[in-house]
Structures are given as C-alpha cells and as structure tokens.
Amino acid sequence: MLSKNKIRFLAGLSNKKIRDRERLFLAEGTKLCSDLASVFPCRMILATPEWLAQHSLQKVEELIEVSESELRKVSNQKTPQGVLAVFEKTAQAYVDADLRQELSLALDGVQDPGNLGTIVRIADWFGIARIFCSEHCADAFSPKAVQASMGALARVQTYTVKLPEFLSDQASNLPLYAASMDGEDIYDSPLQAAGIVVMGSEGRGLSPEVDALISHKLLIPNFPKGSSSSESLNVSVATALICSEFRRRLR
Amino acid sequence: MLSKNKIRFLAGLSNKKIRDRERLFLAEGTKLCSDLASVFPCRMILATPEWLAQHSLQKVEELIEVSESELRKVSNQKTPQGVLAVFEKTAQAYVDADLRQELSLALDGVQDPGNLGTIVRIADWFGIARIFCSEHCADAFSPKAVQASMGALARVQTYTVKLPEFLSDQASNLPLYAASMDGEDIYDSPLQAAGIVVMGSEGRGLSPEVDALISHKLLIPNFPKGSSSSESLNVSVATALICSEFRRRLR
Numbered sequence: 312m313l314s315k316n317k318i319r320f321l322a323g324l325s326n327k328k329i330r331d332r333e334r335l336f337l338a339e340g341t342k343l344c345s346d347l348a349s350v351f352p353c354r355m356i357l358a359t360p361e362w363l364a365q366h367s368l369q370k371v372e373e374l375i376e377v378s379e380s381e382l383r384k385v386s387n388q389k390t391p392q393g394v395l396a397v398f399e400k401t402a403q404a405y406v407d408a409d410l411r412q413e414l415s416l417a418l419d420g421v422q423d424p425g426n427l428g429t430i431v432r433i434a435d436w437f438g439i440a441r442i443f444c445s446e447h448c449a450d451a452f453s454p455k456a457v458q459a460s461m462g463a464l465a466r467v468q469t470y471t472v473k474l475p476e477f478l479s480d481q482a483s484n485l486p487l488y489a490a491s492m493d494g495e496d497i498y499d500s501p502l503q504a505a506g507i508v509v510m511g512s513e514g515r516g517l518s519p520e521v522d523a524l525i526s527h528k529l530l531i532p533n534f535p536k537g538s539s540s541s542e543s544l545n546v547s548v549a550t551a552l553i554c555s556e557f558r559r560r561l562r
Numbered sequence: 563m564l565s566k567n568k569i570r571f572l573a574g575l576s577n578k579k580i581r582d583r584e585r586l587f588l589a590e591g592t593k594l595c596s597d598l599a600s601v602f603p604c605r606m607i608l609a610t611p612e613w614l615a616q617h618s619l620q621k622v623e624e625l626i627e628v629s630e631s632e633l634r635k636v637s638n639q640k641t642p643q644g645v646l647a648v649f650e651k652t653a654q655a656y657v658d659a660d661l662r663q664e665l666s667l668a669l670d671g672v673q674d675p676g677n678l679g680t681i682v683r684i685a686d687w688f689g690i691a692r693i694f695c696s697e698h699c700a701d702a703f704s705p706k707a708v709q710a711s712m713g714a715l716a717r718v719q720t721y722t723v724k725l726p727e728f729l730s731d732q733a734s735n736l737p738l739y740a741a742s743m744d745g746e747d748i749y750d751s752p753l754q755a756a757g758i759v760v761m762g763s764e765g766r767g768l769s770p771e772v773d774a775l776i777s778h779k780l781l782i783p784n785f786p787k788g789s790s791s792s793e794s795l796n797v798s799v800a801t802a803l804i805c806s807e808f809r810r811r812l813r
Contacts, residue, residue: 425676429796436795438785461794498810534689534809544687545680545710548802551795555803558785559749 313357313381321357321385324397327450334400336452340392341366346462351398357382362393387454400452411484411505414439414557419474419521420447420512421546427451428459429547430510435463437554442467445474445521447512475520481507486526489517490549494528497553502560510550529553564608564632572608572636575648578701585651587703591643592617597713602649608633613644638705651703662735662756665690665808670725670772671698671763672797678702679710680798681761686714688805693718696725696772698763726771732758737777740768741800745779747787748807755812761801780804 323329324337335354338344341362344353348370355373358366359382368374382391416439421427427449434442442451449456451469460467478487486506494500509525511517517525531544531552544552574580575588586605589595592613595604599621606624609617610633619625633642667685672678678700685693693702700707702720711718729738737757745751760776762768768776782795782803795803 429799432796433799436784438789459796498813531806532809532813533687534812536813538689543712544802545683545798547796548680548684548799551799552802552806555782555806558783561785562749562783562787 313375313377313384317375318385321395321397325387325454327453330400330450330452335397336400336457337387337395337397337454338457339386339388339395339454340458341394343458343462344394344396346465347396347398347457350465351401353396353398355397356394357385357396358394366394388458408441410441410481410507413441413505414554415441415443415507416550416554417443417445417474417478417487417507417509418448419445419509419517420515421510422447422449422512422514424449424453424455425459426513426545426547428456428461430550431456431460431467431469432463433547433551433554434467435460437551437558439554440466440468442469443472443474443477443507444469445518446471475518475524478507478509478521478524482524482526487524488527488529488553489522489525490531490553491525491528492530492543494530496532497529497556498532500527500529502557504557504561508550508553508557510546513546564626564628564635568626569636572646572648576638576705578704581651581701581703586648587651587708588638588646588648588705589708590637590639590646590705591709592645594709594713595645595647597716598647598649598708601716602652604647604649606648607645608636608647609645617645639709659692661692661732661758664692664756665805666692666694666758667801667805668694668696668725668729668738668758668760669699670696670760670768671766672761673698673700673763673765674797675700675704675706676710677764677796677798679707679712681801682707682711682718682720683714684798684802684805685718686711688802688809690805691717691719693720694723694725694728694758695720696769697722726769726775729758729760729772729775733775733777738775739778739780739804740773740776741782741804742776742779743781743794745781747783748780748804749783751778751780753808753811755808759801759804759808761797764797 330336338347353371356371357375357377486503488506489509581587589598604622607622608626608628737754739757740760
C-alpha cells in the first residue's frame with residue numbers, strides 16, 4: 312500500500328533540486344535496478360506481488376508491495392516493469408584523477424536526458440570511465456537519463472564541472488578533440504590513445520569558450536562525402552562514431 | 563483561432579490508423595517543416611503571429627494564425643517552435659527496385675519511434691535511400707519519429723513490408739548483414755558495397771525467421787574487446803556504427 316506521502320516523495324525525485332538535496336535517484340526495471348544495486352545503496356523498492364514472486368532481494372532498507380495501478384502512479388514509464396527502486400547517489404565530486412592515460416568524454420550542454428543516458432551507455436561500451444558534464448547539461452540521474460543509460464551509470468563516472476576552466480587546465484597535458492563540419496576527416500586524422508572528446512549541445516554545438524580550447528577538430532564524413540544529406544547527426548550517434556574510431560585504432 | 567474540430571483533427575494525427583486513413587502527418591519547427599515541404603504537399607500550417615512575421619510561405623492550402631497557448635494545445639513538443647504543419651504522405655508502396663547496386667537497411671520490429679526517426683536521419687547521412695520496415699516497427703510518420711528524423715524523411719524512402727518474405731526474395735541476390743554478439747568482428751569482415759543491413763528490435767533482437775536468413779553476422783567490438791561492459795548498444799547507435807564502417811571501406 313502506497314501512502315500519499317510516498318507518492319509525493321517519489322514524484323519529487325523527478326526534480327533535480329530534490330534529487331541533489333536528498334542525494335537519491337529513481338530507476339525502473341529488473342535488469343537496470345539489479346545493475347545499479349551492485350554499486351549504489353538501495354534505499355527503497357516498490358514491487359508488484361507478481362514481480363516479488365519471481366525475484367529474490369537483498370539489502371533493501373524498505374520494501375513496499377504495490378499493485379500494478381499504484382506502480383503506474385509513480386512510474387515514469389509507459390509500461391511499468393513491476394519494480395521501481397530508489398538509490399543513493401554516491402559522491403561523484405571530481406578528485407583530480409590523472410587523465411593522461413585514458414580517453415575521456417566531456418559534454419558541453421547536452422540537454423536531452425535521453426541523449427545523455429545513451430552517451431553514458433556508449434562510454435561504457437567503449438571502456439570510457441569518466442564523463443565531464445558542463446553545468447548546462449541534463450542531469451545523468453534524471454529518470455529518463457537513468458533509463459537510457461541501461462545500467463552503465465554503475466560503471467561510468469559522471470562529474471559536473473565548470474567546463475571551460477576544467478578543459479583549460481587539461482589542455483596543456485592532453486589533446487582535446489571535437490566533432491566539427493570544418494574538421495579534418497576523422498579517418499585521415501592521427502588520433503592519440505589518451506585525450507578528451509568534447510561533444511556540444513544538440514542545437515548549438517560547442518560554446519565559444521570551449522570551442523577555442525579544442526586542439527583537434529574531426530569531421531565525421533557523410534556519404535557520398537560532401538553530399539547534401541542531413542546537416543548533422545544526433546549527438547549520441549556522433550559520440551559513438553568518434554569513440555568507435557578511437558578504439559578501432561588501438562586494435 | 564483554432565476550432566474544436568481542428569484540435570480534434572490534429573490530435574487524431576497522433577494515431578497511426580487515422581494517419582493512414584487520411585494519408586496525412588504532422589511536423590513542427592521551421593527547419594523540419596521547410597525540409598519536408600520540399601517533398602510532401604503541405605495541407606495546413608498553424609503558426610503564431612511572431613513566426614509569421616519572420617517567415618514567408620508558399621503553397622499552403624490552409625493557413626491558421628494561432629496564439630502560443632493554442633499551439634501548445636495541439637503540439638507534441640515540450641516547447642512548441644511557433645509552427646506546426648500537416649503534410650500529405652505521398653505513396654510509398656515498394657515497387658521492386660533493383661537493390662543490387664546499393665546499401666539498404668531493414669528494421670525487424672524497431673518499436674521506439676525516436677529510434678526509428680534517428681535511423682532515418684542516419685540513413686540520410688550515409689547516403690542510404692531505402693529502409694524496409696517490418697509490420698511490427700514504429701511508424702516513420704508518427705510525430706516522434708518525424709521530429710527525430712530531422713527532415714531526412716524527405717530524402718529517405720521507408721517501406722512497410724512482410725519482412726521475412728521480402729528478405730527471403732532478396733537473399734539470393736544480396737548479402738544480408740546483421741549485428742550479432744556471435745558475429746565476426748566487423749573490422750575484420752569483408753563488406754560488400756551493396757547489401758541489406760538488418761537491425762532487430764530494442765528488446766528482442768531479430769525474429770527467428772529473419773535471423774535464419776542472415777548471411778553475414780557482424781560483431782561491433784566493445785573495448786577492451788570482450789570486457790564486461792554494457793550488454794548492448796542502442797539500436798540507432800549500432801545502426802550508425804555499421805553504416806559508417808560500410809562507407810569507410812568505400813573511401
């Protein structure tokens with residue numbers, strides 16, 4: 312049975328301010344909740360009797376059995392999947408890791424939470440451990456981003472930073488790459504194993520301060536090259552194409 | 563001024579049955595509507611006075627000036643962009659083109675309209691003219707797919723076909739490629755310039771009938787190869803990575 316207070320509490324977690332204050336976030340679905348539970352402490356689980364009959368649980372502070380219709384009230388999914396969990400966000404302040412041995416991502420104002428979550432999933436696939444997000448990015452812990460990340464948030468660290476300052480500090484040590492229509496064909500460009508790939512926002516691309524710091528601009532060629540096709544690719548698709556090429560070179 | 567009848571008519575176009583019966587679909591935003599107007603006859607435009615003051619129009623059967631709040635009532639966007647248009651779907655029955663000179667895509671139950679629209683945009687970027695969709699796919703003309711395609715629907719033909727029969731007919735002429743965790747590393751695989759890349763549904767992958775027809779299974783390697791990262795990539799991301807590699811080989 313789900314009290315009105317609980318419904319209000321769970322609805323509140325769609326709001327970034329409340330997520331940040333409470334240091335909590337929501338996730339839904341068996342696979343996703345199980346992946347996240349390997350890293351993030353689970354504060355609360357809501358599950359239907361059918362789901363509970365088929366799954367075993369461990370380490371939950373609070374378990375609430377709910378009906379399908381109660382779950383629908385608090386779910387962010389069109390088709391709720393029998394289980395919704397509240398996790399504690401563990402601290403993710405950036406502690407000045409040495410980035411000179413790895414490929415990292417930076418996002419300059421990626422605003423769609425679905426794109427952000429998809430990029431976290433892509434980073435995980437390509438063995439990228441850290442994503443540095445500007446303050447104008449969508450929140451990686453918003454319900455849509457969490458669902459799109461498909462559990463990759465358990466393996467990829469996301470940090471919110473003042474991006475121009477952060478990249479300016481890194482620029483003396485590391486190449487900074489970005490996709491650009493004026494860039495050099497990525498397949499003809501030398502790519503180093505370590506560096507930061509910076510992706511701009513969906514509508515406006517890179518901000519001028521960040522753009523000025525980029526050392527290597529890369530063109531993802533369309534086909535036939537230079538044809539008048541779509542003017543751009545979705546930011547998560549472009550991220551995948553760039554990461555894939557960096558990793559192909561290391562084979 | 564927007565009548566109740568018009569509001570009902572426009573809301574109806576979120577429904578596939580009504581879109582198919584009326585042979586109409588919706589799009590929003592200046593760039594998208596203008597791209598689509600180059601191919602699809604425009605039946606109706608709703609626009610705010612601010613939008614109309616900044617844009618010139620041609621060939622519209624019906625122009626309705628609406629307030630911001632009226633536009634919000636019929637818009638499928640969080641932030642309506644001043645203009646919404648109704649276009650006629652031109653006939654897209656498949657007329658047995660010779661596919662032996664080109665790379666095409668086939669989608670076996672891609673159900674998320676955002677993924678479907680993103681794949682249309684990817685096809686356009688990579689110069690792929692045709693996408694064959696199984697009957698279980700999302701509709702390429704649903705509002706979400708249209709928005710995600712970013713105007714690429716004007717340049718890429720989508721066809722709904724009985725996919726197993728269609729692919730079975732093509733299999734004697736053409737290689738059929740698909741992404742698979744059991745496939746051969748795509749970067750080590752011979753890829754022909756012409757063929758059909760078949761992508762499965764988000765949750766279940768390829769249906770058994772279609773899977774049985776695939777001649778070349780391709781693995782998109784993760785990094786480090788074989789590591790225990792995310793189990794899969796989003797279907798539109800995987801489509802982009804495969805199309806990109808086919809096109810890189812033709813450079």
